[in-house]
Amino acid sequence: MDWQPVLLTLRLAVTATAILLVLGTPLAWWLARSKARWKEAVAALVALPLVLPPTVLGFYLLILLGPDGPGGWIAGLRGARTLAFTFEALVFASVVASLPFVVQPIRDAFEAIGERPFEVTATLRATPLDAFLTVALPLARPGFLTAAVLGFAHTVGEFGVVLMIGGAVPGETKVLSIAIFQLVEIGEWREAHLLAGGMLAFSFLVILATRLIERRTRRSAR
Amino acid sequence: MRDRAPPALGLSARFRGRLGDFRLDVAFEAPDRGVTALFGPSGCGKTSVLRAIAGLERFAEGYFALGGDVWQEGAAFRPVHRRPIGYVFQEASLFPHLDVRANLDYGRRRALRGGARESTRFDDVVDLLGLSRLLARAPGALSGGERQRVALGRALLTQPRLLLMDEPLSALDRLAKEEIIPYLERLRDSLGLPTLYVSHDIGEVERLADHVVLMAAGRVAAAGPLGEIQSRPDLPLARMPEAAVTLAAEVVAHDPDYDLTTLAAHGARLIAPGAFGPPGSRRRVRIAAPDVALVRDPPRASSILNCPAARVIEAAPRGRGMMTVVLALGAEGEGARILARITRRSWDHLGLGPGQPVFAQIKGVALVSPSAPGEEG
Numbered sequence: 001m002d003w004q005p006v007l008l009t010l011r012l013a014v015t016a017t018a019i020l021l022v023l024g025t026p027l028a029w030w031l032a033r034s035k036a037r038w039k040e041a042v043a044a045l046v047a048l049p050l051v052l053p054p055t056v057l058g059f060y061l062l063i064l065l066g067p068d069g070p071g072g073w074i075a076g077l078r079g080a081r082t083l084a085f086t087f088e089a090l091v092f093a094s095v096v097a098s099l100p101f102v103v104q105p106i107r108d109a110f111e112a113i114g115e116r117p118f119e120v121t122a123t124l125r126a127t128p129l130d131a132f133l134t135v136a137l138p139l140a141r142p143g144f145l146t147a148a149v150l151g152f153a154h155t156v157g158e159f160g161v162v163l164m165i166g167g168a169v170p171g172e173t174k175v176l177s178i179a180i181f182q183l184v185e186i187g188e189w190r191e192a193h194l195l196a197g198g199m200l201a202f203s204f205l206v207i208l209a210t211r212l213i214e215r216r217t218r219r220s221a222r
Numbered sequence: 223m224r225d226r227a228p229p230a231l232g233l234s235a236r237f238r239g240r241l242g243d244f245r246l247d248v249a250f251e252a253p254d255r256g257v258t259a260l261f262g263p264s265g266c267g268k269t270s271v272l273r274a275i276a277g278l279e280r281f282a283e284g285y286f287a288l289g290g291d292v293w294q295e296g297a298a299f300r301p302v303h304r305r306p307i308g309y310v311f312q313e314a315s316l317f318p319h320l321d322v323r324a325n326l327d328y329g330r331r332r333a334l335r336g337g338a339r340e341s342t343r344f345d346d347v348v349d350l351l352g353l354s355r356l357l358a359r360a361p362g363a364l365s366g367g368e369r370q371r372v373a374l375g376r377a378l379l380t381q382p383r384l385l386l387m388d389e390p391l392s393a394l395d396r397l398a399k400e401e402i403i404p405y406l407e408r409l410r411d412s413l414g415l416p417t418l419y420v421s422h423d424i425g426e427v428e429r430l431a432d433h434v435v436l437m438a439a440g441r442v443a444a445a446g447p448l449g450e451i452q453s454r455p456d457l458p459l460a461r462m463p464e465a466a467v468t469l470a471a472e473v474v475a476h477d478p479d480y481d482l483t484t485l486a487a488h489g490a491r492l493i494a495p496g497a498f499g500p501p502g503s504r505r506r507v508r509i510a511a512p513d514v515a516l517v518r519d520p521p522r523a524s525s526i527l528n529c530p531a532a533r534v535i536e537a538a539p540r541g542r543g544m545m546t547v548v549l550a551l552g553a554e555g556e557g558a559r560i561l562a563r564i565t566r567r568s569w570d571h572l573g574l575g576p577g578q579p580v581f582a583q584i585k586g587v588a589l590v591s592p593s594a595p596g597e598e599g
Contacts, residue, residue: 116311116313116315117315117317119278119302119309119311120309120311120315120317121303121328122277122278122301122302122303123276123278123302123303123307123308123309123329123377123380124303124328124329124332124333124376124377124380125303125304125329125332125333125336125380126303126328126329126332127303128303130332134328135317135319138319139317139318139319
């Protein structure tokens with residue numbers, strides 16, 4: 001049994017989720033609070049991976065990161081030919097593909113807070129940053145939980161984009177979904193069963209855990 | 223009795239501009255002590271004025287200064303979090319993720335960090351508002367009245383120089399209202415913090431306010447001491463069916479035999495049933511216009527206890543049959559003003575007119591509040 005794809009997938013999902021939360025939070029905050037009229041254009045751009053076939057997304061990412069794109073130029077600085085087919089490329093692609101799954105729940109949570117708590121914090125001498133850290137983040141916690149789970153799960157489950165941009169370099173880009181696909185192709189049903197079943201159980205447990213945590217926080221808030 | 227001097231160190235507000243379809247154009251001054259009510263019907267712009275003073279709303283033209291400290295003038299606009307205000311919203315708006323103690327501490331810690339002097343201490347506010355049993359609770363576990371008390375305490379602990387209250391009782395049921403008003407009265411009497419109080423409920427204004435800024439359709443209709451605004455026949459308060467005037471009075475004596483209290487108001491002594499506290503206590507009493515009848519000669523025998531001398535100041539017809547008469551208490555008309563509601567026929571039969579000496583038969587003198595308007599503790 002080859003555990004490398006499992007560990008690689010976990011490493012990818014954790015890295016991508018962390019980056020998604022760091023990037024997604026200020027973006028979601030801006031989308032929730034800005035009065036700029038063109039913000040919905042940005043929101044649409046962020047949501048594109050929801051409707052695009054993963055192969056289309058992967059195709060453009062390949063052009064972006066490949067030898068003739070800006071990615072190739074950056075790769076040239078390191079003496080490589082391309083950024084594609086590397087772990088970093090997978091992280092980048094996962095972040096792009098999962099961004100809507102992270103931004104939307106956080107934006108919804110920020111919008112659900114409404115205007116009033118921020119008027120209150122201002123009359124209580126809190127600067128906008130202070131109010132964001134001490135009131136917006138804690139009140140939006142359920143949104144963050146949902147966002148993290150969706151971002152993580154979507155990264156684990158991504159196949160099409162990964163295939164286009166990552167290929168199947170063992171230890172570098174050969175993640176679970178790819179490994180299962182290859183095992184099925186060469187008729188290794190036993191190992192495919194193991195990986196697929198493990199993934200099924202894992203996904204179920206993650207979703208169950210979030211539901212339970214969400215229910216607990218909601219009850220204690222009351 | 224009343225502080226009639228122009229507010230040298232008071233607050234001065236002027237706002238003009240649009241908010242959606244609504245046009246606001248107000249300018250008023252208020253003393254830097256006591257409670258000033260922003261009073262008027264719903265939609266007259268009183269909440270917008272309060273929000274503009276807090277900096278939560280910004281009108282095209284605006285000026286605000288408190289005791290010489292300018293918060294807004296021309297392009298200069300001090301952000302909300304740098305204004306020394308305490309703001310109580312209609313709904314308590316407590317932070318649900320913090321317990322009561324942390325809610326109370328939120329503004330206090332930041333105000334002290336920002337260099338505010340701690341003149342209002344945590345324990346004093348907890349005592350004043352009766353919060354000691356609630357400190358460890360979550361906001362969700364409080365009643366509406368308790369929540370609003372915590373919100374009030376949270377605002378007070380920011381060490382404000384101006385307290386702004388936006389209809390703090392309107393979201394509460396009657397019982398919770400009655401529970402909170404005594405706290406507001408204690409607050410007014412013990413802290414002496416200048417307060418702007420938005421309300422459309424004349425009962426709250428009679429109990430709490432010393433001054434009134436009367437608003438209508440985005441403008442200031444009149445501003446002045448409560449009794450003065452109540453007794454001006456050109457203003458809507460005197461035209462209401464339940465028109466009344468609130469007077470400051472001091473307890474002179476209590477007759478335990480008949481259980482009657484004698485009070486000294488400006489220009490007259492008044493007798494009211496019940497015990498109003500020890501001699502020297504300052505009280506706020508209310509005389510309703512329909513409870514006042516006028517006679518030309520002092521009545522010789524009457525069941526009505528109060529029949530002070532007064533002078534007619536002016537009168538305004540109310541409908542076709544009634545008159546609202548403004549009186550000044552005292553033989554020379556030197557005292558406080560009250561209103562009488564009489565028929566136009568009586569007005570003509572008695573041959574009444576401005577300057578005329580009369581006697582005011584006052585059927586009811588009611589205590590509205592443990593303390594008098596226009597004073598602090």
